[in-house]
Amino acid sequence: MAHYAIIGAGIAGLSALQVLSAAGHQATVFDKSRGSGGRMATKKLAADSWDMGAQFFHAHSNEFATQLSQWQQQGVIAEWPVTPWVINGTRQHPSADDQKRYVAIPRMTALSRLLLQNATHFEANTRITGCEETAQGWQVTASEGEIFGLYDGLVVAIPPAQAAALASNDPALAVTSETSMLPCWTLLLSFDTPLPAPYDAAFVKSGPLAWVSRNNSKPGREATEAWVIQASHLWSLQHQDTPRHEIQKQLLAAFAEALRLPAVPQWRHLWLHRWLYALPEKKMNQGFQLNAQQTLAICGDWLHSPNIEGAWLSGRAAANALL
Numbered sequence: 604m605a606h607y608a609i610i611g612a613g614i615a616g617l618s619a620l621q622v623l624s625a626a627g628h629q630a631t632v633f634d635k636s637r638g639s640g641g642r643m644a645t646k647k648l649a650a651d652s653w654d655m656g657a658q659f660f661h662a663h664s665n666e667f668a669t670q671l672s673q674w675q676q677q678g679v680i681a682e683w684p685v686t687p688w689v690i691n692g693t694r695q696h697p698s699a700d701d702q703k704r705y706v707a708i709p710r711m712t713a714l715s716r717l718l719l720q721n722a723t724h725f726e727a728n729t730r731i732t733g734c735e736e737t738a739q740g741w742q743v744t745a746s747e748g749e750i751f752g753l754y755d756g757l758v759v760a761i762p763p764a765q766a767a768a769l770a771s772n773d774p775a776l777a778v779t780s781e782t783s784m785l786p787c788w789t790l791l792l793s794f795d796t797p798l799p800a801p802y803d804a805a806f807v808k809s810g811p812l813a814w815v816s817r818n819n820s821k822p823g824r825e826a827t828e829a830w831v832i833q834a835s836h837l838w839s840l841q842h843q844d845t846p847r848h849e850i851q852k853q854l855l856a857a858f859a860e861a862l863r864l865p866a867v868p869q870w871r872h873l874w875l876h877r878w879l880y881a882l883p884e885k886k887m888n889q890g891f892q893l894n895a896q897q898t899l900a901i902c903g904d905w906l907h908s909p910n911i912e913g914a915w916l917s918g919r920a921a922a923n924a925l926l
Contacts, residue, residue, distance in 0.1 A: 604628055605755035606723070607925070608743055610731045610769070613641025614911055615902045616760030617718035618918030623758075624721035626926055631751070632722045633743070635730040640715035642881065643707070643911070648872040651793040651827050653818045654711045655876055658804075658831065659683055659704040660911035666919075667912045671705055679717050680705045681822040688802040690861055692809045697802070708823030726751070734769050736898060756925045757899045760918060762880035766901050773894050782905055785836035786843050787881035790854045791874040792867070794828040800862050811838045811857045827871070832858050836882050843877075851875050882909050891921035900925050 605628045609616045612634035623630050632639075642656035662668035674680045683706045687698045707714035719725060733744035740753030759766045763782040770776035803820035807813055813835040818824055832854055834842075842850060851873070859867045883905035892901040900921035907913035907920075 606630070606753075607756045607758060608633065608741060608751065608754040609722075609758040609760060610634075610734075610743065611641065611758075611760035611903075612636070612639035612715065612719065612725070613760060613903075614643060614715065614718075614914040615904065615918035615921075616641075616758060617715055617721075618915040619758045619760060619900070619902060619922035620721050620918075621718055622919050622922035622926070629723040630721070631724040631726060631754070632719065633726045633729045633731050633745075633751075635728070637727050638712065638715075639719045639725070640712045642878065643711040643715055645710040645712045646791055646874055646876070648791075648793070648874060650825065651829055651872050652710060652825060653791045653793075653829050653831050653874075654706070654821070655789055655791060655831065655874075656878065657711060657911055658814065658816055658833075659706050661702055661704050662912060663908075664912065664916065667915060670915070674714065674717075675705070677717070679707055679713055681708050683821050685804050685816075685820060686802075688805040690805050690807045690809070690812075690815075695801075695805070695863075698806065706821045706823075708821075710824070731769070734899075736896070741898065755898070758918075758921055758925070759899065759901045760903055760921075762903070763883075763905055764880075766903070770892075770894070770899065770901060773899070776892050776894060776899075776901060782887060783884045784880040784905065785882045785884055786839040787836055787878040788834040788839045788842065788850055788854065789876045789878060790832040790834075790851065790858070791872070791876070792830045792832065792858075793871040794830075794868060795871055796868075797828050798830070798862060798868070799864075805861065807835075807857075807861060810860065811835065811842075811853055812861060813838075815858060815861055830858070839877070839881070847875055850877075891917050891924060893921070893924050897925065 742752035
């Protein structure tokens with residue numbers, strides 16, 4: 604039985620954990636946050652909650668479709684029977700796509716918590732800033748100076764800039780640093796009464812926004828009227844360092860326009876978040892990266908395809924390469 608270290612408790616890292624655990628090995632998972640899920644995060648304010656990152660997932664591959672069926676049978680995901688609209692300027696109409704969309708229940712983090720149960724240990728609130736392969740195995744160093752190890756192999760499932768820092772001594776993995784990630788400003792709102800929107804979700808093709816959705820329309824969610832407003836990645840990049848009060852003002856105005864309201868009604872709660880590493884600027888199409896010794900693998904959606912399925916497939920491929 605081998606013992607692996609997995610840096611990053613998003614879907615890519617947890618997918619690798621799924622493979623390693625099924626093969627009978629131990630794994631310690633590290634994450635800088637206090638919980639798991641990465642960009643499948645949930646935000647809670649009092650009794651209100653939102654899926655503040657990934658909004659849904661679907662399958663393009665038979666492998667992921669099979670996994671979705673298993674998770675659905677386990678009761679950890681459910682289909683979200685939504686027909687998204689398309690908003691482009693003053694034009695609004697239902698989308699023609701018939702894609703089946705799924706969400707974890709009762710919130711997106713439920714899926715990561717299920718997968719995390721396979722871990723031997725979970726070191727939360729632990730930012731790994733260094734790693735070294737010795738004759739006895741891998742050691743990893745946290746930002747506070749604590750050293751963990753020894754491990755037979757290492758899975759690095761974090762954004763490319765951080766992954767590049769950990770793999771800086773390996774020329775074979777230097778390409779990692781060439782990948783940049785785009786940000787995404789996200790505004791969360793809840794209300795005492797439902798808003799008069801003819802849709803529960805919409806892709807926005809004009810202005811600052813890219814997506815709006817009524818979070819409480821998803822299965823298993825709280826009944827409170829809750830909306831997720833996500834800016835486009837290009838707009839977010841152009842306004843990456845704009846003061847937060849100005850971002851909030853512009854996103855509220857764009858949301859009111861999307862709902863064809865003179866102004867956004869008084870809200871119960873408001874939360875503004877900037878995802879600094881939301882989407883890869885370009886696809887790497889590698890799937891994963893592996894060092895020459897085949898003891899360190901790098902994975903993530905940015906190495907495969909920029910969605911939950913891509914992260915899951917990348918993590919599986921990386922873990923199988925180590926095995």
